[in-house]
Amino acid sequence: MPEARRRARVSLFRYLVVSGLLLMVGIITVTLLSMATYVDAGTFASAIASREVLFAVKLTALTTTITTALAVALGIPAGYALSRYRLPLLTLIDTLIDLPIVLPPLVAGIALLVFFGTPFGQWIERNVMPFAFTTQGIVLAQFVPASSFAVRALKAAFDGVDPRLEQVARTLGCNERQAFWRVTFPLARNGLVAGAVMTWARAAGEFGPILMFCGATRFKTEVLPIAVFLNMSVGNVEMALCVTIILMILATGALLAFKKLGGRGYLW
Amino acid sequence: MKTPFLRLGPVLPAVLLLAAGCGKPKEPAPVPSEQVKSGPSLSGEMEVYVPCGVAGPYGAIQELFQKRYPDVKIHFDLANIDVQTKRILNGKGTPDVFLSLGDREVKAVAAKGLVDGDPLTYAYNSVGLIVERKNPCDIEDIRNITSPKVKTVAVPSQSNSSGYYAELALKKAGVWGGLQGRLWVTDQPALVKEQLKAGRAQVGIVYYPCTRETSKVGGEQQHVQGKVQVLGKIPTDLSGPIPAQAAVIKGCSNPEAGRAFLKFLREDPVQDIWEEWAFDRAVEAKTGARTTLYVYCGAGIRPFMDPVVEEYKKAHPEIRLDVGYAGSGCLLSQLSFARRGDLYLPGEDYYLNQAKERGFLIGQKLVAYLEPVLIVQKGNPKKIEQLADLARKGLKVGVGEPEACAVGRAAEAMLKQARLFDKVRRNIVLRAGNVPELGNQVTLKALDAAIVWNVTATQVAGSCDEIKLPKTAYEPSPVPVGVLKFTKHEAAARAFMGFCASPKGQDLAKAAGMTPAEGSPPA
Numbered sequence: 001m002p003e004a005r006r007r008a009r010v011s012l013f014r015y016l017v018v019s020g021l022l023l024m025v026g027i028i029t030v031t032l033l034s035m036a037t038y039v040d041a042g043t044f045a046s047a048i049a050s051r052e053v054l055f056a057v058k059l060t061a062l063t064t065t066i067t068t069a070l071a072v073a074l075g076i077p078a079g080y081a082l083s084r085y086r087l088p089l090l091t092l093i094d095t096l097i098d099l100p101i102v103l104p105p106l107v108a109g110i111a112l113l114v115f116f117g118t119p120f121g122q123w124i125e126r127n128v129m130p131f132a133f134t135t136q137g138i139v140l141a142q143f144v145p146a147s148s149f150a151v152r153a154l155k156a157a158f159d160g161v162d163p164r165l166e167q168v169a170r171t172l173g174c175n176e177r178q179a180f181w182r183v184t185f186p187l188a189r190n191g192l193v194a195g196a197v198m199t200w201a202r203a204a205g206e207f208g209p210i211l212m213f214c215g216a217t218r219f220k221t222e223v224l225p226i227a228v229f230l231n232m233s234v235g236n237v238e239m240a241l242c243v244t245i246i247l248m249i250l251a252t253g254a255l256l257a258f259k260k261l262g263g264r265g266y267l268w
Numbered sequence: 269m270k271t272p273f274l275r276l277g278p279v280l281p282a283v284l285l286l287a288a289g290c291g292k293p294k295e296p297a298p299v300p301s302e303q304v305k306s307g308p309s310l311s312g313e314m315e316v317y318v319p320c321g322v323a324g325p326y327g328a329i330q331e332l333f334q335k336r337y338p339d340v341k342i343h344f345d346l347a348n349i350d351v352q353t354k355r356i357l358n359g360k361g362t363p364d365v366f367l368s369l370g371d372r373e374v375k376a377v378a379a380k381g382l383v384d385g386d387p388l389t390y391a392y393n394s395v396g397l398i399v400e401r402k403n404p405c406d407i408e409d410i411r412n413i414t415s416p417k418v419k420t421v422a423v424p425s426q427s428n429s430s431g432y433y434a435e436l437a438l439k440k441a442g443v444w445g446g447l448q449g450r451l452w453v454t455d456q457p458a459l460v461k462e463q464l465k466a467g468r469a470q471v472g473i474v475y476y477p478c479t480r481e482t483s484k485v486g487g488e489q490q491h492v493q494g495k496v497q498v499l500g501k502i503p504t505d506l507s508g509p510i511p512a513q514a515a516v517i518k519g520c521s522n523p524e525a526g527r528a529f530l531k532f533l534r535e536d537p538v539q540d541i542w543e544e545w546a547f548d549r550a551v552e553a554k555t556g557a558r559t560t561l562y563v564y565c566g567a568g569i570r571p572f573m574d575p576v577v578e579e580y581k582k583a584h585p586e587i588r589l590d591v592g593y594a595g596s597g598c599l600l601s602q603l604s605f606a607r608r609g610d611l612y613l614p615g616e617d618y619y620l621n622q623a624k625e626r627g628f629l630i631g632q633k634l635v636a637y638l639e640p641v642l643i644v645q646k647g648n649p650k651k652i653e654q655l656a657d658l659a660r661k662g663l664k665v666g667v668g669e670p671e672a673c674a675v676g677r678a679a680e681a682m683l684k685q686a687r688l689f690d691k692v693r694r695n696i697v698l699r700a701g702n703v704p705e706l707g708n709q710v711t712l713k714a715l716d717a718a719i720v721w722n723v724t725a726t727q728v729a730g731s732c733d734e735i736k737l738p739k740t741a742y743e744p745s746p747v748p749v750g751v752l753k754f755t756k757h758e759a760a761a762r763a764f765m766g767f768c769a770s771p772k773g774q775d776l777a778k779a780a781g782m783t784p785a786e787g788s789p790p791a
Contacts, residue, residue: 218574
């Protein structure tokens, strides 16, 4: 086969592959940009300044921060254990942890509602604090899917650190705890932060469980995704799109941070 | 390894917290309850007859009373109400206060001229249904307690208010006759629960507050445990509200203290205590947002609900309304799981009837009607004038999914009636799960036309044109409101239901583009 033709074939292959990618990029860009054409800058600015959006932004910031803190606090030991130890029933544990990621998020909401209908759930509501249809319930509704996700992302961060480094630290006189804090944790730190950022983004985008477990109540459970839903329900399309754009900006920022930090683990 | 982004780690949450204003979302601060004014100084000893059923709330109330009148020395007698009533009737007891759970006992005492002054209704009581644990007889509500699986129903005797009102409810529900021969009647209401626990009865009727058990005065509230399960309140539609009365007994040693105690029972903080123990208030809360009603409301009728809530708040600042919006069907599942909340306003009676069939409703009213209309893009570029135009080739038409929303069923029925169904079907590009979506799609110019409710057309009037349809073409769809049996604030929930159906509510329905329910159906 002449050299020139072979090169042409490779080009054709590359052409096809790259055009597939470009098509993907094109579809997403056009879809996203079309939203921007519907909303002009003035509408967007006034929407952002509205009491409703400000409330939604604040409530989202507050709830997702608490959710992320809780999910990471739990995800670090859980992710580390999954990454390092040969646990009995590992496949079962792993499957259980993945379940909330794979199931439709709505299911988490239903499960929570059912749980708080049981005597134990009702005892918690009476003696600890009420959760169903409350603001604090939002944290719980975000936590169930987000914590699974956190475990997954944080485990990936620990997987990226060679266990032999820990073993070396142990031979040099560190105990388990010291080896973790002095070697593994600093090395995994970027990945951990990346995992936390994505957990936060995941919590910020949560809708189904909140709708089901906390209800869509204006100025009470109105986090950003609920604000989109509530505005769509009264035909306030501009406002809904503005909130969608805010969510998109947040998601893009989180993804960029995630990639910049070298985060790994599957996302959704 | 690169590190600059590390510094983002601690910064990010901090920034978010700042954005959140470092605090909880603001809620209206509770207004402090009216300060209890100190009355004339009272002293001496006071005796109170406390039936077992009010042991729980009585503890908290006595404590409050003692704070106000520290010089009054209180003795209480905790016993079965039947025993106490008989003691008074036989002249063997003259307490300063006889705290009854209903009104029959006080009436019996008053009939003998033994009440000093007038008896006082301090709260409203109700009766509730209890069944064996896990409900093996599958009792849903009072209407099916005549099921053949039920061998014995334990009820208090007629001489007791709970027995009297239970009988009224059973008669009104049409099951009294069917229960004859299966009733186990007791003078001591507390034995009803014992019968069930011992497996000697499958169903029992007790005062609803007695489903919150305590063993001693001032004891902590606990739900009935063990082998008994509470099915819920028997709707006061059936039993009627039961006035819980108290009286000062003639010839008692300290009538002044007794009267002060009676008056005290209706004060705001004490009313709160009654409510906490599952009684209904006799006096509506005066200040502060004490009562929160949760309303499940179909997303399609939010344009009606939002103004209703605004108006209601103005007239009743003491009521806080939390409205959860979603598809009516979704809400039905939600409330079935959650078993809480006070009112349900689905966009159509189809869903309310389902809630009713599941035994979730204790009352309902008609609010308005929805009528189907056509909406088209602003300026009507496709010149759509009537239903038949939807069959024109090349149009993009949206309808509701008949399984998911009533507007879908209405559209299908209407098209079939006009013999247009097959022709229009070719043009249908969207079967939406809810009405607002159809309005939004025409607004976004993804559809040329859609069949929606009048309320939706009013809502998108700024971005779509509405085309009314001849009244002969369709059946209007009723929009009802129902009070849920889970409510803990039945009186307040009923009051809100009444407001929705009131002339003012009707005006708001009209303003939202719905057809008011006054008089007969519009078509």
